[in-house]
Amino acid sequence: MSTVSERYSSVAIALHWLIALAIILQLASGLWMVDALTVKETQMRAFQVYQWHKSLGLTVLILSLLRLFWRLTHRAPPLPEGMTAWERLAAKATHVLFYVLIIALPLTGWVVVSASKLGLPTLYWNLFEWPHLPLGDMAADAKAVLEERVGTLHEFLAYATIGLLVLHIGAALKHHLVERDDVLSRMIPFLRRSG
Amino acid sequence: MRRLFLTVLTLAIATLSSAGSLWAMPWGVDKGKSEITFSGVHAGAPFEGRFEDWTANIEFDPAAPENAVVLVTIQTASAKTGNSLYDGTLPGVDWFNVATFPQARFEAFGAEADGSGNYVLNGKLTIRDHTVPVTVAFQANDSEARADSTVTLQRLDFGMGSESDPTGDWVSLEIPVTVKLIAHPSAK
Numbered sequence: 438m439s440t441v442s443e444r445y446s447s448v449a450i451a452l453h454w455l456i457a458l459a460i461i462l463q464l465a466s467g468l469w470m471v472d473a474l475t476v477k478e479t480q481m482r483a484f485q486v487y488q489w490h491k492s493l494g495l496t497v498l499i500l501s502l503l504r505l506f507w508r509l510t511h512r513a514p515p516l517p518e519g520m521t522a523w524e525r526l527a528a529k530a531t532h533v534l535f536y537v538l539i540i541a542l543p544l545t546g547w548v549v550v551s552a553s554k555l556g557l558p559t560l561y562w563n564l565f566e567w568p569h570l571p572l573g574d575m576a577a578d579a580k581a582v583l584e585e586r587v588g589t590l591h592e593f594l595a596y597a598t599i600g601l602l603v604l605h606i607g608a609a610l611k612h613h614l615v616e617r618d619d620v621l622s623r624m625i626p627f628l629r630r631s632g
Numbered sequence: 633m634r635r636l637f638l639t640v641l642t643l644a645i646a647t648l649s650s651a652g653s654l655w656a657m658p659w660g661v662d663k664g665k666s667e668i669t670f671s672g673v674h675a676g677a678p679f680e681g682r683f684e685d686w687t688a689n690i691e692f693d694p695a696a697p698e699n700a701v702v703l704v705t706i707q708t709a710s711a712k713t714g715n716s717l718y719d720g721t722l723p724g725v726d727w728f729n730v731a732t733f734p735q736a737r738f739e740a741f742g743a744e745a746d747g748s749g750n751y752v753l754n755g756k757l758t759i760r761d762h763t764v765p766v767t768v769a770f771q772a773n774d775s776e777a778r779a780d781s782t783v784t785l786q787r788l789d790f791g792m793g794s795e796s797d798p799t800g801d802w803v804s805l806e807i808p809v810t811v812k813l814i815a816h817p818s819a820k
Contacts, residue, residue, distance in 0.1 A: 481675040488717060555796045556727075558720030566720060577795060 443514035444623045452504040453624055456539055459497045460598065463542070466490045467595055491550060492562045498543035505536055517618040531605055538598050545591040552584040656699045659690040659777060659815040666813040668706065672787075673804040679718060685710035690815055694772050697743040697751055704738040708759070726795040733760045740768070749773055757783075759790040768811060779813040 445453070466486050473483035516525055550559055551569035554577070559567040572580060612620035613628070622628040669682045685707040692700045708728035712719055723730040740755030749771050757766040770779035785807050787793055797803050 477676060481677045484675045554726075555802075556721055556724040557717060560716055560720065563716065 444626050445514060446511055448507055449504070449511065449513070450624055450626070452500055452507065456497060456500050456504065459493055459500070460539065463490060463493055463497065464595060464599060488560065491546070491559050494543040494546045495559070495561060495567055497539060498547070501536070501539040501543070505540065508536070514623050517612070517616070517620060519616070519618070528608065531601060531608070534601055535605070538594055538601065542591065542594050542598065545587050545594060548587045549584055549591055552580045552587065554581060554584070656691040656693045656696065656701065658818045659692050660818045661688045661690065662814040662816065668809065668811050670711070670807055670809045672807045674718070675802060679713050679715060681711055681713035681718070683707070683710050684712055688813070688815070692743070692772065692777065694774055697745045700740065700743040700753070702738070702740040702753055702755065706736040708734060708736050727792050729760055738766065760792070762790040764789050770813070775816060777815045779811050782808050782810040784808045
C-alpha cells in the first residue's frame with residue numbers, strides 16, 4: 438500500500454463534517470422534541486426547538502445539494518486496494534444511501550411543515566420566511582393525510598439514518614484501527630500516519 | 633307658500649333636534665393615548681399584541697347616550713405581537729384570514745348611563761364572518777370620554793384556530809381584548 442494517498446478535497450471535507458454535525462443535532466432534537474411537545478412543562482421549549490430544527494434542516498438541504506453537486510463534479514479518492522468486492526459494494530451503497538437520506542430527510546420535513554394544519558411560517562434562522570410547498574389547493578383532509586404519512590416517513594428516514602451512521606462510523610473505525618489503512622484520514626487529514 | 637315652507641322647516645329642525653341622533657356630537661379619538669390590545673397564552677407562555685391600524689367614528693352626547701353611535705373598524709392585518717412567528721401565523725386562513733376578512737368591526741347604537749358618568753355600550757363585534765355581542769364600559773363627561781375595558785373573547789366564537797387548535801392545546805381559547813380609548817368632542 439502506498440504511504441502517501443489522496444485525501445478528499447477541502448470542500449468535500451468541510452461539507453462532510455458540517456453536515457455530520459447538523460445531522461446529529463437534527464437527530465437529537467428531533468427525537469426529543471416530538472415527545473417534549475406533548476408535555477406541558479416542555480411544550481414551549483419544544484416549540485422553539487421545532488423552529489430551530491426547521492432552519493437547521495433546510496441548511497442541511499442546501500449543504501447536501503451543494504455536496505451532491507461537488508461529488509458529481511469531483512472524483513473521490515479511490516478505496517484502498519485490499520478491499521473485497523462486497524466491501525466495496527457495501528461502502529458504495531452506504532454512501533449513496535447517505536446522499537439519499539440527507540436530501541430526503543429535509544425534503545420530507547419541508548412537506549410536513551407545508552401540509553401542517555398549524556399553518557406556522559418557516560422563518561429561516563429568523564432572517565426571512567422560507568416558502569412552503571404550494572399545497573394551497575389541497576383539501577384540509579388530504580393535507581392532514583399527507584402530513585401524517587410524510588411525517589411517518591420522515592421519522593422512518595431518521596431511524597434509518599441512525600442505523601446507517603452506526604454502520605458508517607463502525608466501518609470507518611474498522612478501517613482505521615483494524616485495517617490500519619487511510620480511509621479515515623482521507624476525511625480527517627490530521628490523522629494521517631506519516632510515511 | 634313661503635310661510636308654509638318655514639313652518640315645515642322649523643318643525644323638521646325641532647323634530648330632528650329632539651330625536652338627537654343627527655345632532656349628536658362627533659367625537660375624535662386621541663390616538664396617541666388609545667390602543668386596542670389583546671393577549672393570550674401559547675404553549676404555556678403568555679403573549680401580547682396590539683392592532684396598529686384602526687379607526688373609530690363616535691357620535692355621542694352625554695346627555696342623550698341612547699343616541700350614541702360607535703363604529704370601530706380594525707384592520708386585521710395590523711395585529712402585531714412582536715413575535716415574527718405569531719405575526720406570520722395570525723393573517724393565515726385559520727386565524728384572521730385577512731385575505732377574505734381584512735377588517736373586524738365593532739358597532740354600537742346607543743349607550744346606557746348610570747347617571748354618574750358611567751356608561752355601557754352594548755355593541756356587536758364582527759371578526760371574520762362571526763358576530764358576537766360585546767359590552768364595553770366607559771366614563772364620560774361633556775369634554776372627555778375614557779374607556780379602559782377588557783372583554784374576554786372566545787376565539788372559537790369567531791372560528792379562529794378552529795382547524796389548527798380547536799381544543800386550546802396550543803393557543804388559549806380565551807383571548808382578552810383591552811380597549812383603552814380617550815376621546816374628545818371634535819372642534820365645531
